Amino acid sequence: MIAPPLIGINGLALTKPKPGLRLDDHYPQAVLNAGGIPVAICPMGSADELNQLISRLDGVLLTGGDDFDMEHLGLGATHPEASPTRIGKQDFDFRLLEAAERANLPTLGICYGMQLMGVAHGATLLQHLPEDRPGCQEHSGGIEHGVLPQAESKLALCTGLEQVNVISKHHQALRDAPKGWTVSARDGQGLIEAIENPSVDFMLGVQWHPELSDPDGPNGRILKSFVQAAANHAASRANHQATTSSRP
Secondary structure (H helix, E strand, C coil), X not given: CCCCCEEEECCEEECCCCCEEECCCHHHHHHHHCCCEEEECXXXXXXXXXXXXXXXXXXXXXXXXXXXXXXXXXXXXXXXXXXXXXXXXXXXXXXXXXXXXXCCCCEEEECHHHHHHHHHCCCCEECCCCCCCCCCCCCCCCEEEEEEECCCCHHHHHHCCCCEEEEECCXXXXXXXXXXXXXXXXXXXXXXXXXXXXXXXXXXXXXXXXXXXXXXXXXXXXHHHHHHHHHHHHHHHHHHHHHHHHCC
């Protein structure tokens, strides 16, 4: 019997009443619904310990969270309406993404997780909507709206090319896609809603929250495609290890 893939999930850093980590149950439940086994990742440990953890995982889910501390990143002032992520947690999230990329692990970024992917590779950030994009539709508070997957994208393979209704809970967004990545969805006003790295098997970021939608609908298919990519990665790694160990 083939074991379900292990999916590492980061969480939201808390500062009150004391520093800690919260992982909303929507994320692990969505992984379970999609056929994976969720594993919570704590923002602790050395680089070597992180690499040891990554070597045991089959995929990484970067969850939604707070905002970016732009000063700490050397990217200018942090917007006064931002709720910056604790610096230690923010640093860890960038290291986690880098480690997942080095290991070629299938990775899905949600909301903050998608923005993390973009910022890590040089994309610029709209720090406060609608101020940074006057006249744009509301995107915070769990509002629902449509996004349109782009033809020939990984996202379109997951969902089809019809408009996907999504649940949106953000006030920051990517202004552009990083070099080497493609925009795989926009809303009706052209705002970037998804990005992906076409040079790897599965490296997709979505600005909305597919874990909050119907697991049998288009959003559920995103998560199922991600978990299937993780299962394929696990099988490929197992085959490689078996081949290597059988050599004289």
